[in-house]
Amino acid sequence: MATRQAVEERGTSVGGGREAQRLQTRARLFDVALTEIARSGLAGADVSAIAKAAGVVRGTFYFHFPxxxxxxxxxxxxxxxxxxxxxxxxxxxxxxxxxxxxxxxxxxxxxxxxxxxxxxxxxxxxxxxxxxxxxxxxxxxxxxxxxxxxxxxxxxxxxxxxxxxxxxxxxxxxxxxxxxxxxxxxxxxxxxxxxxxxxxxxxxxxxxx
Known part of the structure; x- marks a missing residue:
């Protein structure tokens, strides 16, 4: 049976991994969005295209950027x-x-x-x-x-x-x-x-x- 310390450490590791993944996704969306804005302008930038290029669903973009x-x-x-x-x-x-x-x-x-x-x-x-x-x-x-x-x-x-x-x-x-x-x-x-x-x-x- 896992000790309490081991469970807590595993939880921290999982949480840290999720946070790192969240930050990576956000950074990827940020870079892709700037590329799209450079190509099409702010008004013409397509959120769906940004999400697709970043490998996420459209809702993920709005989770990070309203x-x-x-x-x-x-x-x-x-x-x-x-x-x-x-x-x-x-x-x-x-x-x-x-x-x-x-x-x-x-x-x-x-x-x-x-x-x-x-x-x-x-x-x-x-x-x-x-x-x-x-x-x-x-x-x-x-x-x-x-x-x-x-x-x-x-x-x-x-x-x-x-x-x-x-x-x-x-x-x-x-x-x-x-x-x-x-x-x-x-x-x-x-x-x-x-x-x-x-x-x-x-x-x-x-x-x-």
Whole structure:
């Protein structure tokens, strides 16, 4: 007869195996969904095709992702976490607003090349869509959270105007950036110059007079 400890250990092993399998399925669905979105766009992405390519039934997709939009929301958060990690390392060397904002813009723009133009624009376009899943927790928006911290610190040091809400400024700055990148406005002419002008305009408006 199996001992109680052996039963518990076997149960833990089975539970751990199931969790590992669940995470593997979720990761597979995530990757396949991004491939489908890159091919057909968000509106044209077929959940049935995603499920079939991932080797699961359609309902399994919805178990992991309530909507196709949730796939892009998760992708964006993953990208933001990577960018914030890079910015945090840079902040230890140079934490002035213009340097941080310029680097942030460069990193977000570089994500387009990693993700592909279609997926990148579909991801950013969700910020201006009524179908974007509601997420009120600031922790779900690490890039905004980071920028708010930079702006608040600059206010305390007297480097930028102190009568504005750092959270409102961060939302304004990121919304403007996402609009430029999502619409492709920066793709014509000299994109780097346009983004640099955007940063300079923002910084100029924040300067303490």
């Amino acid at each position: 909507t196709k939009e949730h796939v892009l929301v998760e992708l964006e958060r993953n990208e933001e976490v990577k960018i914030v990690e890079e910015l945090t390392a840079l902040r230890a060397e140079a934490d002035d607003v213009e340097t941080m904002l310029s680097t942030l813009v460069q990193r977000v723009s570089a994500a387009k090349h990693r993700l592909g133009v279609r997926v990148f624009r579909e991801m950013l376009a969700l910020h201006f869509s009524s179908t974007r899943p509601v997420e009120s927790e600031l922790a779900r928006h690490p890039l905004a959270e980071f920028l708010i911290g930079v702006l608040a610190e600059a206010q305390q040091a007297g480097r930028v105007v102190g009568d504005a809400d750092p959270a409102e400024i961060a939302v304004f700055v990121l919304t403007g950036l996402f609009a430029l990148l999502a619409t492709g406005a920066h793709d014509s002419g000299t994109p780097d110059a346009l983004l640099s002008r955007y940063v300079r305009t923002v910084v100029k408006g924040l300067e303490k007079r």
